[in-house]
Amino acid sequence: MKTETNRVGQTTVIKLLERRLGADKAGEFKAEIGKYVEAGETKIVLDLAELSFMDSSGLGALVSVLKMIGKRGDLTIAGTQATVQTLFRLTRMDKVFRSFPTVSEAVQALTPQDTLKG
Amino acid sequence: MKTETNRVGQTTVIKLLERRLGADKAGEFKAEIGKYVEAGETKIVLDLAELSFMDSSGLGALVSVLKMIGKRGDLTIAGTQATVQTLFRLTRMDKVFRSFPTVSEAVQALTPQDTLKG
Amino acid sequence: MSTQRVHLSIESKLDHVSLIGVLVRALATQLGYGNMDSFQIELAVVEAVNNSIEHSYLGEPNKKVDVSLAIGEGNFVLTIADDGIPMPSKVLAESDESASSDDFPEGGRGLDIIRQVMDSVTYERGSRNSLHLIKRLPSH
Amino acid sequence: MSTQRVHLSIESKLDHVSLIGVLVRALATQLGYGNMDSFQIELAVVEAVNNSIEHSYLGEPNKKVDVSLAIGEGNFVLTIADDGIPMPSKVLAESDESASSDDFPEGGRGLDIIRQVMDSVTYERGSRNSLHLIKRLPSH
Numbered sequence: 001m002k003t004e005t006n007r008v009g010q011t012t013v014i015k016l017l018e019r020r021l022g023a024d025k026a027g028e029f030k031a032e033i034g035k036y037v038e039a040g041e042t043k044i045v046l047d048l049a050e051l052s053f054m055d056s057s058g059l060g061a062l063v064s065v066l067k068m069i070g071k072r073g074d075l076t077i078a079g080t081q082a083t084v085q086t087l088f089r090l091t092r093m094d095k096v097f098r099s100f101p102t103v104s105e106a107v108q109a110l111t112p113q114d115t116l117k118g
Numbered sequence: 119m120k121t122e123t124n125r126v127g128q129t130t131v132i133k134l135l136e137r138r139l140g141a142d143k144a145g146e147f148k149a150e151i152g153k154y155v156e157a158g159e160t161k162i163v164l165d166l167a168e169l170s171f172m173d174s175s176g177l178g179a180l181v182s183v184l185k186m187i188g189k190r191g192d193l194t195i196a197g198t199q200a201t202v203q204t205l206f207r208l209t210r211m212d213k214v215f216r217s218f219p220t221v222s223e224a225v226q227a228l229t230p231q232d233t234l235k236g
Numbered sequence: 237m238s239t240q241r242v243h244l245s246i247e248s249k250l251d252h253v254s255l256i257g258v259l260v261r262a263l264a265t266q267l268g269y270g271n272m273d274s275f276q277i278e279l280a281v282v283e284a285v286n287n288s289i290e291h292s293y294l295g296e297p298n299k300k301v302d303v304s305l306a307i308g309e310g311n312f313v314l315t316i317a318d319d320g321i322p323m324p325s326k327v328l329a330e331s332d333e334s335a336s337s338d339d340f341p342e343g344g345r346g347l348d349i350i351r352q353v354m355d356s357v358t359y360e361r362g363s364r365n366s367l368h369l370i371k372r373l374p375s376h
Numbered sequence: 377m378s379t380q381r382v383h384l385s386i387e388s389k390l391d392h393v394s395l396i397g398v399l400v401r402a403l404a405t406q407l408g409y410g411n412m413d414s415f416q417i418e419l420a421v422v423e424a425v426n427n428s429i430e431h432s433y434l435g436e437p438n439k440k441v442d443v444s445l446a447i448g449e450g451n452f453v454l455t456i457a458d459d460g461i462p463m464p465s466k467v468l469a470e471s472d473e474s475a476s477s478d479d480f481p482e483g484g485r486g487l488d489i490i491r492q493v494m495d496s497v498t499y500e501r502g503s504r505n506s507l508h509l510i511k512r513l514p515s516h
């Protein structure tokens with residue numbers, strides 16, 4: 001699982017450097033992102049711009065990361081291709097994961113002033 | 119076999135409206151183009167711009183049309199995609215079929231003044 | 237033009253599923269489906285193959301999952317077949333709403349996705365289990 | 377990453393060959409080959425499948441042609457297999473120069489093309505006939 005990590009203020013931005021997130025990689029993905037949550041990072045932006053395919057198992061891994069974070073923080077998603085975004089819509093997970101076109105918008109959504117609105 | 123035919127002076131320009139010319143279609147192609155030769159058309163430009171695939175059987179059909187025309191005229195090719203053009207190169211048929219980027223160049227190559235050069 | 241057919245198969249390992257997905261999506265695109273439909277057709281077939289591996293074969297490798305593709309009569313028909321444990325009869329019928337008491341379950345979304353993106357979904361138990369997915373071909 | 381494998385098969389009819397071609401070319405592109413290489417890989421596999429149908433099965437339908445794809449250890453390996461008449465042993469070895477007295481034969485170019493575009497071509501006679509084609513994967 002290739003990722004690239006950046007810190008923007010209090011937020012950890014993790015860019016997934018894979019083209020696919022399917023059942024074969026879901027466990028690895030969960031473990032990889034889970035490490036950050038365990039290390040105390042609770043504001044996470046997942047940059048999924050490279051992904052051209054994700055299935056329900058990949059989505060399940062995202063759900064499990066969101067649950068690990070729980071009430072301690074939040075996770076937003078950036079850069080999903082329109083195709084991948086339909087997976088969120090088909091499963092109504094677009095109501096659960098806030099998704100933004102760009103990383104900076106996704107980071108912005110996790111900064112304190114926004115929690116008032118959210 | 120879908121084609122579109124135009125006449126430019128003495129030349130018949132036949133545009134192939136297919137994406138593939140393989141073994142399954144080679145016979146049909148030969149018959150279709152052969153009709154023009156039998157009807158006395160001996161200056162033919164084949165516009166292959168739509169083709170994204172041709173195999174050696176498709177090429178064989180082209181060879182057979184060229185033989186039908188024989189010494190009575192000539193056939194030139196226009197608009198082949200770079201990929202399809204490699205088939206001509208791999209089989210050294212690029213020495214036999216004159217291939218041009220555009221239809222007008224392919225027509226030009228069949229006009230009388232050119233026969234002096236050719 | 238008569239019906240064109242090609243059969244794909246893989247060994248029952250999740251590692252191989254992406255190849256099926258890539259092949260099916262590429263074929264869908266070639267058949268004239270847009271990006272969105274091609275993605276969703278890939279998604280449906282991948283969900284179905286994952287189910288065969290995970291549920292029918294319970295993750296056991298060295299089994300075979302077949303994916304047959306037929307193009308004709310206005311339809312793209314994908315048949316996913318295995319020789320494992322059949323799907324319980326009520327599973328395919330019920331919507332996923334009732335599937336879990338957990339608000340955000342980590343699984344249980346595959347069949348619901350398949351039903352949503354395909355025009356027809358039928359399942360056959362017999363000497364083999366076959367899930368038939370039909371999507372209308374794009375109009376020209 | 378271990379070797380990924382997928383098997384394709386069609387009935388021995390020329391109508392179905394284009395599906396194999398489209399699928400293989402799309403996979404090649406996905407594997408990172410350029411347009412030119414992807415076209416040439418499609419070309420090689422189509423030539424091989426055509427030969428199985430036309431020469432091994434002498435055009436008889438209802439027979440099976442298998443195309444196995446394996447990706448791993450730096451290679452893309454395509455195996456085209458049939459149960460028909462094997463290729464005569466000298467055919468694969470000789471270059472097409474000697475093949476015909478006709479300057480412009482209408483056929484006889486398939487094997488020469490395959491040899492040119494692939495890094496390795498081997499043929500196996502046995503219970504089945506298998507033509508193994510190997511192309512180095514593109515370097516990243």
Ligand SMILES: Nc1ncnc2c1ncn2[C@@H]1O[C@H](COP(=O)(O)OP(=O)(O)O)[C@@H](O)[C@H]1O
Pocket residue numbers: 056283287288291292321322323324327342343344345346347348
């Ligand atoms: N091919 C199959 N064979 C047996 N059982 C199946 C099969 N497909 C699905 N099921 C059952 O239906 C349930 C729902 O499947 P699905 O919606 O794909 O979600 P998931 O696979 O994530 O559990 C599975 O958990 C399993 O119990």
Ligand SMILES: Nc1ncnc2c1ncn2[C@@H]1O[C@H](COP(=O)(O)OP(=O)(O)O)[C@@H](O)[C@H]1O
Pocket residue numbers: 174423427428431432461462463464467482483484485486487488
């Ligand atoms: N799979 C095969 N089985 C039997 N004979 C074959 C096979 N492939 C090729 N051959 C023989 O080799 C010859 C050359 O094949 P090829 O170069 O592909 O040209 P073509 O198929 O156009 O004749 C064929 O004409 C045939 O006699």
